[in-house]
Amino acid sequence: MVNQDNDNDPRLVAFENKVAADQRIEPKDWIPDAFRKTVLRQMSQHAHSEVIGMQPEGNWITRAPTLRRKLILLAKIQDEGGHGLYLYSAAETLGTSREEMVKALHEGKAKYASIFNYPALTWADMGAIGWLVDGAAIVNQVSLQRTSYGPYARAMVRICKEESFHQRQGYESIMALAQGSKEQKEMAQDALDRWWWPSLMMFGPHDSDSAHSGRSMHWKLKRESNDVLRQRFVDQTVPQAKFLGLEIPDPDLRWNEGSGRHDFGEIDWDEFQRVIHGDGPCNRQRLSHHVQAHEDGRWVRDAMRAYESKRQARQVA
Amino acid sequence: MKQQELPLFEVFLRSQRGLDHRHVGSLHAEDPEQALEYARDVYLRRSEGVSIWVVRSGDITASQESDVASFYDPMDDKPYRHATHYKLPKEVDNM
Numbered sequence: 001m002v003n004q005d006n007d008n009d010p011r012l013v014a015f016e017n018k019v020a021a022d023q024r025i026e027p028k029d030w031i032p033d034a035f036r037k038t039v040l041r042q043m044s045q046h047a048h049s050e051v052i053g054m055q056p057e058g059n060w061i062t063r064a065p066t067l068r069r070k071l072i073l074l075a076k077i078q079d080e081g082g083h084g085l086y087l088y089s090a091a092e093t094l095g096t097s098r099e100e101m102v103k104a105l106h107e108g109k110a111k112y113a114s115i116f117n118y119p120a121l122t123w124a125d126m127g128a129i130g131w132l133v134d135g136a137a138i139v140n141q142v143s144l145q146r147t148s149y150g151p152y153a154r155a156m157v158r159i160c161k162e163e164s165f166h167q168r169q170g171y172e173s174i175m176a177l178a179q180g181s182k183e184q185k186e187m188a189q190d191a192l193d194r195w196w197w198p199s200l201m202m203f204g205p206h207d208s209d210s211a212h213s214g215r216s217m218h219w220k221l222k223r224e225s226n227d228v229l230r231q232r233f234v235d236q237t238v239p240q241a242k243f244l245g246l247e248i249p250d251p252d253l254r255w256n257e258g259s260g261r262h263d264f265g266e267i268d269w270d271e272f273q274r275v276i277h278g279d280g281p282c283n284r285q286r287l288s289h290h291v292q293a294h295e296d297g298r299w300v301r302d303a304m305r306a307y308e309s310k311r312q313a314r315q316v317a
Numbered sequence: 318m319k320q321q322e323l324p325l326f327e328v329f330l331r332s333q334r335g336l337d338h339r340h341v342g343s344l345h346a347e348d349p350e351q352a353l354e355y356a357r358d359v360y361l362r363r364s365e366g367v368s369i370w371v372v373r374s375g376d377i378t379a380s381q382e383s384d385v386a387s388f389y390d391p392m393d394d395k396p397y398r399h400a401t402h403y404k405l406p407k408e409v410d411n412m
Binding site: 018023024025026028068071072075079135150153154164165167168169171172175236239240243 | 331395399
């Protein structure tokens with residue numbers, strides 16, 4: 001392990017021992033710089049994903065087909081905003097302010113899940129996102145409930161409790177289409193066709209190509225590898241698609257009797273790299289929308305601060 | 318001379334790494350440092366925790382259940398926020 005930290009530092013030894021003994025690392029503990037950077041990168045990326053993830057769904061609030069679907073969608077998006085807040089607060093225990101994290105996002109230095117750079121083109125996408133995108137997120141987040149950084153693990157426990165509603169409403173919604181008219185079923189199939197591969201990409205590169213995996217696994221920030229989690233998602237999702245009578249867009253997908261798992265085709269890693277590096281269908285739109293929302297909210301933050309300083313001045317007087 | 322009462326502190330314990338701090342009680346102390354030592358003596362004599370938080374009781378802003386109905390009411394009429402609201406066929410109900 002190469003880092004700026006001195007390997008003989010007794011604090012580092014104590015830290016490594018805690019991790020090895022499956023103890024959680026807590027905010028007041030001494031931690032090596034490299035650990036701080038890694039956990040901050042992961043948590044800030046996760047927090048940004050929750051917040052940016054509100055955009056594709058926000059796009060459909062005013063066009064939800066029924067009042068019930070509209071209320072559900074609003075409640076779900078409100079949850080995503082809340083999840084962002086849990087994660088930002090947990091990340092702030094590392095001594096980095098929320099303002100710095102948002103600035104890093106706006107400057108393109110911090111990333112968010114690349115799936116949110118795909119557009120939500122039809123109403124069926126709301127079902128597909130809940131079913132597939134939240135479904136994939138849950139697989140990852142259930143595993144992260146045991147991550148070694150205490151505040152992160154506790155935020156995950158809270159988030160997982162709420163995510164189940166997200167996936168179930170998505171499945172219920174796409175089921176209504178899959179069991180509906182011919183056009184509705186086609187719309188559901190089209191959504192699955194477009195969201196399937198990006199959902200598999202959510203788990204990141206193959207273990208053999210993952211830049212940060214080794215260190216994150218060593219520190220138990222990640223508890224299971226990208227490929228293990230992706231396989232779990234495929235295995236649980238295939239029967240769900242079958243039940244809907246929809247076809248997963250992968251000619252290589254088949255049950256492997258020997259391994260007791262599904263074999264599936266290769267992800268288009270060129271597309272994955274393109275989207276991560278800024279050239280997905282909606283990267284610029286997502287970021288500029290976030291910048292604008294942040295700027296548009298400035299007067300509210302300013303007004304709250306001005307009110308508070310006036311109130312304090314009055315108390316002193 | 319009337320003896321001035323020491324300020325009240327609330328005490329929170331983390332029983333083990335990975336868990337949230339939980340409120341265990343309160344005590345009087347001169348300052349936060351002293352409150353921490355008292356808390357150790359009063360609430361942690363049998364290894365009940367690995368970390369203590371103390372905070373002046375006066376610094377806590379608390380809501381009350383009876384305060385404002387509208388503060389809590391909206392939660393009652395949103396059953397769709399719960400996973401159990403969505404009835405799925407048993408073949409796929411394990412999500």
